[in-house]
Amino acid sequence: MRGGYRPLQWVTTKESRIMKRREFSTQLLATVAGATVGSAVFSAHAQGDFVEGQHYVKLSQPQAVPGGGKIEVVEFFWYGCPHCNAFEPALEAWQKKLPADVAFRRIPVAFREEPFTTHQRLFFAIETMGLVDTLHRKVFNAVHLDRARLDKLPELVEFMNKNGVDGAKFSEVYNSFSVQTKARQAKQLAEAYRIDGVPAIGIQGRYYTSGSMAGSGERSLAVADYLLNRVRKNT
Numbered sequence: 001m002r003g004g005y006r007p008l009q010w011v012t013t014k015e016s017r018i019m020k021r022r023e024f025s026t027q028l029l030a031t032v033a034g035a036t037v038g039s040a041v042f043s044a045h046a047q048g049d050f051v052e053g054q055h056y057v058k059l060s061q062p063q064a065v066p067g068g069g070k071i072e073v074v075e076f077f078w079y080g081c082p083h084c085n086a087f088e089p090a091l092e093a094w095q096k097k098l099p100a101d102v103a104f105r106r107i108p109v110a111f112r113e114e115p116f117t118t119h120q121r122l123f124f125a126i127e128t129m130g131l132v133d134t135l136h137r138k139v140f141n142a143v144h145l146d147r148a149r150l151d152k153l154p155e156l157v158e159f160m161n162k163n164g165v166d167g168a169k170f171s172e173v174y175n176s177f178s179v180q181t182k183a184r185q186a187k188q189l190a191e192a193y194r195i196d197g198v199p200a201i202g203i204q205g206r207y208y209t210s211g212s213m214a215g216s217g218e219r220s221l222a223v224a225d226y227l228l229n230r231v232r233k234n235t
Contacts, residue, residue, distance in 0.1 A: 017218065033193050042187065050214075050222075050223050054129055055214050055215075055219075056137070056209040056227060057207065057208045057209070057213075059194075062205050062207060063174060063189070063193065063202075063205030064096065065204055066203045068103070070101055070102060070103040070203065071101055071102050071103065071203070071204050071228055071232070072102075072103050072203075073103070073104045073201065073202070073224065073228070074104075074106070074107050074109065074189070074193075074202040075091060075097070075104070075200070075201055076107050076193070076195050076198050076200060077108060077109065077198050077199050078107075078108060078119060078198050079092050079113075079119040079122070079140060079143050079150070080115060082114075082215075083198065083199055083211065084140075084146070084199045084215070085140045085144045088136075088140055090218060090221065091217075091221070092137075094221045097174075101232070102197065102228065103156070105188055106127075106136075107186045108120040108122075108186060109186070109195055109198055110183070110186070115150075115151035116151075118151050118152070118153075119132050119150070119151070120178070120186060121153055121174050121183055122156055123136075123177050124178075124179045124182040124183060124191075125174040126139075126170075127182075128179060128182075129165070129173055131182075134137075134163075134210070135163060135165070138163060142159060147186060153171060153174065156171075182195050183233065193208050197210060198203075199211065199220075201220060201223075201224045203223075203224060203227040207230070209228045210232060
């Protein structure tokens with residue numbers, strides 16, 4: 001398994017969600033609690049430490065990336081994934097330190113229909129409304145700390161209203177053609193990268209890594225740094 005969470009390990013009942021977790025989740029939580037994430041941390045890993053097929057995958061068919069001269073980094077995630085929730089603080093700190101030649105974006109996955117597709121459209125709606133910085137962590141907290149389901153539109157509207165966002169406006173954006181199109185494109189991109197677990201990181205349409213492949217969440221970011229350098233050198 002290449003990602004921390006896989007859909008076949010997830011069981012939904014009326015009252016609860018049960019997720020099997022790998023050891024990497026514990027490592028990741030320790031990283032978030034005790035490590036300062038930054039380039040100084042990752043530079044401690046020797047560049048030759050990472051092995052293709054073990055710590056990362058090189059795509060057999062490279063994917064098209066946006067122009068503009070920047071290297072694209074994509075995080076694949078799902079709001080219901082505990083590994084993604086634990087990974088978010090480290091990822092956010094790393095993202096803020098990315099150099100100017102890197103363009104970062106998030107892609108919510110949909111391994112099947114509900115609640116994945118609802119969470120996909122939730123993210124793209126708040127992204128369209130310019131509210132990712134304000135609400136992204138709040139959604140994770142609502143799902144994992146408050147145990148809110150957030151898998152139906154009325155629940156999402158209530159959540160928005162509680163957080164100072166016009167629920168009616170959110171509902172309009174959530175149901176828009178633009179958001180539905182972004183959700184379809186996200187599904188296609190995840191399939192192109194052959195994502196089978198989250199969180200995962202795609203680099204410039206060429207490479208893919210994850211915490212379970214790299215050994216921990218921190219180390220997956222170190223692998224991402226290594227792959228960014230490979231792209232810069234065109235190797």
